[in-house]
Amino acid sequence: xxxxxxxxxxxxxxxxxxxxxxxxxxxxxxxxxxxxxxxxxxxxxxxxxxxxxxxxxxxxxxxxxxxxxxxxxxxxxxxxxxxxxxxxxxxxxxxxxxxxxxxxxxxxxxxx
Numbered sequence: 764x765x766x767x768x769x770x771x772x773x774x775x776x777x778x779x780x781x782x783x784x785x786x787x788x789x790x791x792x793x794x795x796x797x798x799x800x801x802x803x804x805x806x807x808x809x810x811x812x813x814x815x816x817x818x819x820x821x822x823x824x825x826x827x828x829x830x831x832x833x834x835x836x837x838x839x840x841x842x843x844x845x846x847x848x849x850x851x852x853x854x855x856x857x858x859x860x861x862x863x864x865x866x867x868x869x870x871x872x873x874x875x
Contacts, residue, residue, distance in 0.1 A: 793821040794855035795840055805837040818843055819861040820853075833862065 813832035820829050820843065831845035841862045847853050 790822040792855040
């Protein structure tokens with residue numbers, strides 16, 4: 764009897780998630796600097812209804828993909844909020860290219 768490739772992929776993905784959780788435990792996410800954000804020269808959009816997104820966030824040298832809410836953005840960066848595996852709400856600014864919209868109207872976020 765063989766093994767299910769579908770089941771094996773799910774196990775591999777979950778093991779990867781656990782490894783990521785262990786690697787970031789106790790670390791704060793790395794946010795873009797004020798110089799990188801250029802908030803003094805780029806337009807800032809804040810939304811009353813955050814957009815659900817998938818985004819790559821860095822914790823030092825470790826990159827983790829999270830499901831987050833985009834709460835503000837510029838043409839180059841997105842401000843995110845998400846709940847870490849510990850339950851703590853975390854926030855960071857990341858490059859816009861690290862973010863993909865998940866909500867019903869992704870064009871709104873892509874028009875940053």
